[in-house]
Amino acid sequence: MQTTLYTFMLGGLVMGCFVAGLFFLRFWRKTRDRLFAIFAIAFWLLGVNWLALAFTQQDEVKTIYYAVRLLAFVLILYAIIDKNRASRRSAM
Amino acid sequence: MDDPGISPEVRALIVDRIDSVVQLELLLLLQASAGRAWTAAEVAQQLRIDPSWAAGQLAELVSRGLASPAGDAPDAVRYAPTPPALDATVVQLARDYAERRVTVITMIFSKPVDKLRTFADAFRFRKDRP
Amino acid sequence: MAAIVYILCALTSLACAVMLWRGFAQSRARFLMWSSLCFAGLAVNNVLLFADKVVFPETTDVLGISFPIWRSVAALIGLALLIYGLIWDAE
Numbered sequence: 006m007q008t009t010l011y012t013f014m015l016g017g018l019v020m021g022c023f024v025a026g027l028f029f030l031r032f033w034r035k036t037r038d039r040l041f042a043i044f045a046i047a048f049w050l051l052g053v054n055w056l057a058l059a060f061t062q063q064d065e066v067k068t069i070y071y072a073v074r075l076l077a078f079v080l081i082l083y084a085i086i087d088k089n090r091a092s093r094r095s096a097m
Numbered sequence: 098m099d100d101p102g103i104s105p106e107v108r109a110l111i112v113d114r115i116d117s118v119v120q121l122e123l124l125l126l127l128q129a130s131a132g133r134a135w136t137a138a139e140v141a142q143q144l145r146i147d148p149s150w151a152a153g154q155l156a157e158l159v160s161r162g163l164a165s166p167a168g169d170a171p172d173a174v175r176y177a178p179t180p181p182a183l184d185a186t187v188v189q190l191a192r193d194y195a196e197r198r199v200t201v202i203t204m205i206f207s208k209p210v211d212k213l214r215t216f217a218d219a220f221r222f223r224k225d226r227p
Numbered sequence: 228m229a230a231i232v233y234i235l236c237a238l239t240s241l242a243c244a245v246m247l248w249r250g251f252a253q254s255r256a257r258f259l260m261w262s263s264l265c266f267a268g269l270a271v272n273n274v275l276l277f278a279d280k281v282v283f284p285e286t287t288d289v290l291g292i293s294f295p296i297w298r299s300v301a302a303l304i305g306l307a308l309l310i311y312g313l314i315w316d317a318e
Contacts, residue, residue, distance in 0.1 A: 007293050014299035021306035028313040032213050040217050051269075075232045078239045085220045085243075212258045212317055219250025219259055220243075 008062070015059035022052030043084035050077035103200060106186045107193055111204050114161040118202055119146065123154055124163055125191050127176035128184075134167030134175045160223065163187075233277040240270035261312025268305020272298050 029045035032038075054073040115121050122144055127135060135143075137152035144151070155174050158164040162179035178184050194201045247263035250256070279286075279294040287293055 011295045017303050036213050038217050071229050071232045078236045082239055088220045089222055212256050215254045215256045219247050
């Protein structure tokens with residue numbers, strides 16, 4: 006039962022990440038601010054991470070899964086760094 | 098919010114860096130006495146506002162790239178637009194404020210809060226924008 | 228290796244949550260509050276992941292509910308709050 010429940014929650018997480026990413030994509034188109042595009046990709050990557058877990062029921066500590074999670078957060082870090090560097094140069 | 102009499106540069110300055118009439122008056126005060134360092138107490142006396150509030154507003158001006166710490170006294174600041182070319186716009190703004198006070202004030206108050214911009218700006222460590 | 232990754236993810240989420248909360252405190256824009264809470268939820272998710280895999284590898288349940296479920300609940304609440312904010316408060 007708990008496995009089913011867990012898989013169900015993973016489904017919710019995947020859908021949530023998909024939707025959040027879509028919003029960020031729209032914000033990127035509206036503002037042309039790279040940060041939103043990067044956040045969209047980051048959330049979609051998190052979604053992919055949870056999607057893969059749902060399908061394979063594997064232990065998260067296995068290599069590929071936490072690499073995707075890592076990539077998502079590294080992208081977010083990059084967005085923050087990029088935002089602070091860009092303030093030196095031109096607008097945005 | 099559009100007024101043919103106000104130039105796009107002045108409008109951009111208001112939109113980007115000025116959120117209240119107090120900030121505007123502070124900025125113009127600093128600019129008019131170019132080079133002079135003001136402390137929060139002096140500013141508070143000049144503009145007849147609360148000194149602690151003045152200190153906060155001065156810090157806000159610094160963080161928006163319109164003033165810089167003066168070093169003479171712990172909380173003293175002086176006029177220092179970033180980039181320096183912005184000075185011309187500030188001069189223009191001073192003129193506009195003198196001639197079309199209501200228009201400028203209306204522009205300050207009719208700024209809609211850009212939530213997306215605020216979201217992105219939350220990730221900046223220093224808020225002085227170019 | 229996984230431990231380092233989870234810590235990094237947790238710290239990044241926490242940093243985002245803090246930056247967004249400060250932005251909310253300054254601007255009172257509610258969208259920032261919801262986003263901040265989302266990153267807080269993700270931070271909890273990562274911390275629990277670390278706790279589950281590294282600190283308590285033998286334990287499977289807390290209060291009768293398995294670790295993975297607790298982790299997902301934290302992340303789900305965070306995401307739900309974010310989506311709420313995206314729809315109602317973002318523009």
